[in-house]
Amino acid sequence: MNGASRERPLLEIKDVAKRYESHQALGGVSLDMRKGEIISVLGPSGCGKSTLLQLIAGLALPDGGEILLEGAVISSSRGMQPPEKRGVNMVFQDYALWPHLSVFDNIAYGLKNRRMDRADIRKHVGELLEMLQLVGLEKRLPPQLSGGQQQRVAIARALATQPRLLLLDEPLSNLDMRLRIEMRTEMAYLFRHLGTSVFHVTHDPEEAFAMADRLLIMRSGAVDQIGTPADCYALPASRWAASLLGAINRIEGTIVRTARGVGLRSGSIVIEGVGAEAFAEGSEAELLFRPDDIVFHGSGEAEITVAAETAAAYEGGRRQGDDRTTFGLTVRHSTFEGKRWRIVANTDAGQKLYLLVERQLPPGTPITVSLPRSAAYIYDKSQERG
Ligand code: ADP
Numbered sequence: 001m002n003g004a005s006r007e008r009p010l011l012e013i014k015d016v017a018k019r020y021e022s023h024q025a026l027g028g029v030s031l032d033m034r035k036g037e038i039i040s041v042l043g044p045s046g047c048g049k050s051t052l053l054q055l056i057a058g059l060a061l062p063d064g065g066e067i068l069l070e071g072a073v074i075s076s077s078r079g080m081q082p083p084e085k086r087g088v089n090m091v092f093q094d095y096a097l098w099p100h101l102s103v104f105d106n107i108a109y110g111l112k113n114r115r116m117d118r119a120d121i122r123k124h125v126g127e128l129l130e131m132l133q134l135v136g137l138e139k140r141l142p143p144q145l146s147g148g149q150q151q152r153v154a155i156a157r158a159l160a161t162q163p164r165l166l167l168l169d170e171p172l173s174n175l176d177m178r179l180r181i182e183m184r185t186e187m188a189y190l191f192r193h194l195g196t197s198v199f200h201v202t203h204d205p206e207e208a209f210a211m212a213d214r215l216l217i218m219r220s221g222a223v224d225q226i227g228t229p230a231d232c233y234a235l236p237a238s239r240w241a242a243s244l245l246g247a248i249n250r251i252e253g254t255i256v257r258t259a260r261g262v263g264l265r266s267g268s269i270v271i272e273g274v275g276a277e278a279f280a281e282g283s284e285a286e287l288l289f290r291p292d293d294i295v296f297h298g299s300g301e302a303e304i305t306v307a308a309e310t311a312a313a314y315e316g317g318r319r320q321g322d323d324r325t326t327f328g329l330t331v332r333h334s335t336f337e338g339k340r341w342r343i344v345a346n347t348d349a350g351q352k353l354y355l356l357v358e359r360q361l362p363p364g365t366p367i368t369v370s371l372p373r374s375a376a377y378i379y380d381k382s383q384e385r386g
Contacts, residue, residue: 008071010035010197011056011165016065016075018051025051027221028065038191038198040212042205042244048221049201053169056199057090058083069164087164091171095154097142103129103153104138110161128156131190148179155187159196166191168200172207184210205245209233217241239288239379247288247377249353255279264378267349269327274376284381291342293375294355297326297368326370329353331361343367 009032018026026048033039041049054060056067058080066076069088074081089110097106107128111121129135132152142150151171158166171187172180188211191198202208208215209229217225217232217240225237236242243250253266255276263272264285271287279285329345332352340356345367347353355369 007035009033010037010070011199012068013052013056014065014067016052016055016062016067018048018055018060019063025221026055026062029218029221029223030065031216031223031226033197033199035197036195038188038196038200038211038213039216040200040202040208040214041216041218042202042208043218043224044203044244047218049203049218050169051221052218053090053167053199053201056165057088057167058086087161088167089158089161089163089165090167090169091151091154091158093170093173095142095147095150095174097150097153097157099142102139102141103134103145106142106153107156107160109157114161124160125156128160132156147175148183151175151183155190159194164197166196166198168198170202171200173202173204180204180207187211217244236377239286239377242288242377242379246290249289249291249294249355250286251347251351251353252284252286252381253349255281255283255285257281266351267347269325269347269349271325271371271373271376273373275378279378279380285378286381287376287378289371289376291354292356293372294353295324295370295372296343296355296357297370299331299361299365299367323374324370324372326368329355329367329369331363331365331367333363334360336360345369 011033013029013031015028015030016026017024017028029052031039041052043049051060055062055075058075061077061080062075063077066073068074069086074086098109101109104125107125108121111124116124129138132155134149134152134156137145137149142153145153172183175183184207200211212229214226215229215232216223219240225232225241232241233245236245236247251264251266251269251271253264256263256265256270258270258272261272262276262281263270264274264276264287274287276285327347329347332344332346334341334343337356340358341360343355343357343361345353345355361367
């Protein structure tokens with residue numbers, strides 16, 4: 001990567017802005033993408049993902065900034081290169097196949113336009129049929145295919161002309177869950193194997209994790225965080241990124257001084273060592289964490305009796321280990337999720353938390369849980385919610 005990282009980026013998005021009447025859909029987005037890289041743009045509906053994709057594809061004109069592909073400006077407010085001249089292909093959410101053309105002819109379409117020799121077309125399409133497990137289906141029309149097969153044809157068609165950049169717009173959102181998991185795994189393998197440069201847009205964090213070398217997390221038309229999936233998961237840059245990446249549990253509280261330092265207090269729960277030192281005493285903050293980071297220790301009086309090595313540190317209904325905080329919750333309800341039950345439980349201050357437990361717990365059951373400090377992210381409460 002050392003040499004490659006000094007090379008000119010394949011795609012340079014420089015402070016790109018786009019407004020629709022009074023609505024600022026993109027407010028200055030910048031990103032450099034390497035050749036062969038897979039970038040996944042992640043964000044909820046309406047955050048500007050498709051707008052960014054359309055600007056790269058040449059389907060819309062930016063109001064500000066510019067986009068360069070292999071060093072040449074392809075879009076700016078002054079004008080743009082026509083989409084068909086960019087060497088950029090797109091796979092759409094609804095596949096957009098030619099319904100009256102066979103699988104073979106759909107895939108061969110761009111090659112015929114380029115007047116490729118017929119024998120070469122047959123060879124090239126044959127390789128793509130093989131690669132995308134479509135052998136035997138070449139004579140069928142798109143309406144005679146399943147959703148997953150149609151999506152494979154759309155990918156084969158987009159790869160056929162060996163684009164400089166492949167754009168994927170929510171490519172799996174019309175497929176059922178099992179197929180989505182299968183397809184995202186296969187696509188991640190295929191694009192890496194071929195060295196395809198991919199700019200992928202999705203609202204699904206799991207799809208983005210499975211596909212991306214780097215994530216671009218968007219919020220209200222702006223970049224919230226850029227980083228590898230692992231880095232973004234471990235250290236979300238904002239409360240927005242944290243909740244998007246699964247940290248849906250929230251404890252709101254006040255920053256207090258404790259015997260051992262500074263912590264966040266909410267009702268009887270005091271959580272120390274989570275970065276509360278960065279906040280002024282008395283200020284309002286919130287702690288975000290994921291359901292699967294809460295450790296369930298037991299329910300009812302008998303089970304709540306803590307293990308001997310930590311019992312010494314138990315005081316006043318809560319236990320402060322060096323690396324975790326233990327506290328009590330009351331179960332509100334449980335839903336079955338296959339391997340585990342998702343428990344909804346309240347803190348004594350009435351805040352609702354989710355956790356995953358291997359058995360069902362009746363409403364009203366007192367439980368003891370702990371939260372590892374490293375799993376909690378603290379944010380200023382005044383930080384705007386998305
Ligand atoms: P996403 O792909 O993340 O769902 P979009 O890029 O489609 O978001 O849209 C970003 C914002 O711009 C949304 O608020 C949307 O309503 C608005 N928008 C998108 N396209 C248009 C358009 N053609 N005219 C007016 N507003 C639009």
